[in-house]
Amino acid sequence: MTLRLDALGQRYGDHPVLHDITLTVPDGQLLCVVGPSGCGKSTLLRTVAGLQPAREGTITLDDAPVTGVPDHLAVVFQDYGRSLFPWLTVRDNVALPLRRRGLARAARRAEADRILERVGLDGTARRHPWQLSGGMQQRVAIARALVCRPSLLLMDEPFGSLDAQTREDLEDLLLEVHRTDATTIVFVTHDIDESVYVGDRVVVLSPGPASRVVLDLPVELPGKRDQIGTRRLPEFVALRSEVGRVVRGA
Amino acid sequence: MSGGRGTVGHPQPAARPAFAWRHAVLRLVVLLVALGAWQWGARARGSVYFPPPSRIALRAQELWFSGPARHAFLSAAGIGDVLPSLGRMAAGFGIAAVGGIAAGVLVGRSAWAYALCNPVLQFARAVPPPALVPVFVVVFAFGAPMQIASIAFSAVWPVLINTAEGVRATDPLRLDVAAVLRLNPFERLRFLLLPSALPHIFAGLRLSLSLSLILMVFSELLPGTANGIGFTLTDAQSRSDLLTVWAALLLLGVLGHLLNTALLAVERRMTGRRRPT
Amino acid sequence: MKRRQELALGGLGVLLAFGACEAVGRAGIVRRGYLPPASEVLARAVELAGDSAFITGIVATLRAWALGLGLAIVLAVPLGLLLGSVPIVDSAVRVIVEFLRPLPSVALIPLVSLLLGTGTETKVALIVYASVWPILLNTIHGLGETDPLAKDTLRAFGFGRLSVLLRVELPATAPFIAAGVRISAAIALILAVATEILSGFGEGLGIFMAQASLATDGTRDVLAGVLWAGTIGLTVNSVLVRAERRLFPWTPDRRAAA
Structure with a gap:
């Protein structure tokens, strides 16, 4: 699914947040949006998700303008503790979006279990989210996002509150999902290394108010990415320094 | 404003087994000692005003529980007084609970509706419920409809206000999640709003239950009632039959205790599977 | 908004x-x-403000309310501090508390009327009985919420048990006690009005309403009384809420969370 932002602007009252953002994310691309905290990355994501209307400019998905929350969209939020429903089991959390598809209860459960296994959570279906570790909870949130096979996946600093090891595991899970499903993904982060490691392309926003795009960089790295080898590649180091320079200088 | 949320009866944290066992024994001993002291004191003094507990229990048993087994041991007075009281209370409390939760969700869902209704609701809750009973007496005359209306109208406000506050306190991120998952209004109610407001709703229900009991008794204490535990009380009072007065108090205490315990059990069952915060 | x-x-x-x-x-x-329509009721309620007999009744009701609530505070706070700081006494007394508390307090009106007659003593006794529980239980609960670090710090400096109670635990418990008092204030008003309506003579807001309900076309007066009762209840509650916010600005609203 192709996402197109055209002169997008957003403001809270008189306070401008985003200014003149024009971007095209082609089908199947994993775009990373990087910027200092408070630059309006989350606002950008919420606007694309249709959770708040754009004040200026337009957003289109495969040439259809976004007015409410679009179909075939999924979002993973940073705060898994709040985004999951603690009164539902892991399986019921994951199966919740399937109600839209009119599947029978048994089919919903089977589908949820299948996707749980895929994100490495087999055996947790009957537990409650709060009985799992942070990393596992975020895997549940990812499973809930994937269960409806979205054509556009938005991720708002999804690994921001996880420890380093867990975070690397989940980055690799995301890359694996992206390789197999070829979903269009917009991934917001403030971590420069992470953006270069997972992204096909990195976009840097300037600090607020009225953030705009200050760098738009394709990420071309040789071979299959892996946590140790890729991060040592001279190409990786060069890209990371370039993004870092713009983030700090911008 | 969270005036209605404050309530008594905090569930006790579970103690360690050995500790809990010792406490249970201690509690039993204290209870027996207290009853024994009362028994001994009442016998020694021989006051008509404070009859010994054994006689009170005996009177309660012969008044209400001396019936045949096929009536669950309820005597004629048990069927004629206790059941109507409980029935009216259940009806009033049921109406208040269902109506209060429904209206509370409606009011709590929209900031506009909440702002519109809040002052009126706060006033309605602030009226001491017994003050309304004379109004219902005028509108319905004496009888079950007046009593049920009094109970329902008094008990509805705490549930309504607490439900509205609970729904308002729904995590905005979870509302975003519900929007992204494109839950329909019914699903949003069932999977998000009600479960997340449940602790508030139960705090309201507990207040409403005690108000229901108070209003049940009060509406029966008024002259003009024909049956009920409250009627037994006033009737015995007018005959200065203190033993029956005490027996009715015992019955009401036990009923109150059972109803509170039942509500707590329902609450534990429904909210037990969430994170203890 | x-x-x-x-x-x-x-x-x-x-x-x-x-x-x-x-x-x-x-x-x-x-x-x-x-x-009667609301405008007539409102007009009557305003008119009653100038009626000296009615105002005397209101004052009588409020006097009994204040006296009962005050006595309940004086009884329940020290008892709550004792029970809350000595666990063994707490679990011993709690069984008695648990048997007395669920009793709907208005049920005691006939008994207390037989014991004390239908005067102010009855009213005050019933108010005290009903108002004691929320204050008592909130005090005990509040003591349980005291920061153990603060207690240990003071203990480490050699302060005694009583000193710790007065310097750390009492201030930390005060917001809970205040919330209990606010709940009890509403209950006390319920008992005051309920006792008056049942006793039927003497002076007080409830008595005014009880007598009006017997008169032909007395509904207007009854409803005017309801308006007054609600206004009093609302005023008492908002004064107490405001006092709590001013005295204990650091505590969030959940201090009385059940």
Whole structure:
């Protein structure tokens, strides 16, 4: 699914947040949006998700303008503790979006279990989210996002509150999902290394108010990415320094 | 404003087994000692005003529980007084609970509706419920409809206000999640709003239950009632039959205790599977 | 939503409710004599403010309320501090508390009337009985919430048990006690009015209402009494809420969370 932002602007009252953002994310691309905290990355994501209307400019998905929350969209939020429903089991959390598809209860459960296994959570279906570790909870949130096979996946600093090891595991899970499903993904982060490691392309926003795009960089790295080898590649180091320079200088 | 949320009866944290066992024994001993002291004191003094507990229990048993087994041991007075009281209370409390939760969700869902209704609701809750009973007496005359209306109208406000506050306190991120998952209004109610407001709703229900009991008794204490535990009380009072007065108090205490315990059990069952915060 | 908008909407809500009551009264759904329109009730309530007999009644009710609530505080706070700081006494006494508390307090009216007659003593005794529980239980609960670090710090400096209680635990418990008092204030008003309505003679708001309900076309007076009762309840509650916010600004609203 192709996402197109055209002169997008957003403001809270008189306070401008985003200014003149024009971007095209082609089908199947994993775009990373990087910027200092408070630059309006989350606002950008919420606007694309249709959770708040754009004040200026337009957003289109495969040439259809976004007015409410679009179909075939999924979002993973940073705060898994709040985004999951603690009164539902892991399986019921994951199966919740399937109600839209009119599947029978048994089919919903089977589908949820299948996707749980895929994100490495087999055996947790009957537990409650709060009985799992942070990393596992975020895997549940990812499973809930994937269960409806979205054509556009938005991720708002999804690994921001996880420890380093867990975070690397989940980055690799995301890359694996992206390789197999070829979903269009917009991934917001403030971590420069992470953006270069997972992204096909990195976009840097300037600090607020009225953030705009200050760098738009394709990420071309040789071979299959892996946590140790890729991060040592001279190409990786060069890209990371370039993004870092713009983030700090911008 | 969270005036209605404050309530008594905090569930006790579970103690360690050995500790809990010792406490249970201690509690039993204290209870027996207290009853024994009362028994001994009442016998020694021989006051008509404070009859010994054994006689009170005996009177309660012969008044209400001396019936045949096929009536669950309820005597004629048990069927004629206790059941109507409980029935009216259940009806009033049921109406208040269902109506209060429904209206509370409606009011709590929209900031506009909440702002519109809040002052009126706060006033309605602030009226001491017994003050309304004379109004219902005028509108319905004496009888079950007046009593049920009094109970329902008094008990509805705490549930309504607490439900509205609970729904308002729904995590905005979870509302975003519900929007992204494109839950329909019914699903949003069932999977998000009600479960997340449940602790508030139960705090309201507990207040409403005690108000229901108070209003049940009060509406029966008024002259003009024909049956009920409250009627037994006033009737015995007018005959200065203190033993029956005490027996009715015992019955009401036990009923109150059972109803509170039942509500707590329902609450534990429904909210037990969430994170203890 | 802005504060001004909220106030305006709230005012509109009050007007709508008033209008609805007015319409019900005028439409004669219920016989006119039964349910007078809201405007007549309001006019009567205002008129009563100048009626010295009525005001004497209000003062009598409030006096009993204040006396009963005050006695309940004096009894329940020290008892709560004792029970809350000595676990063994707590679990011993709690069983008795648990048997006494669920008893709907108005049920005691006949017994206490037989013991003490139908005067102020009865009213005050019943108010005390009903108001003690929330204050007592909130005090015990509040003590349990005291920061153990603060206690240990003071202990480490060689302060004794009583000293710790007065310097750390009492201030930390005060917001809980205040919330208990606020709950009890409402209950005390319920008991005051309930006792008066049942006793039927003497002076007080409840007695005014009980007598009006017996008079032909007394509904207007009864409803005017309800208006007064609600206003008193609302005033007491908002004064206490405001006092709590000013005295204990650091505590969030959940201090009385059940």
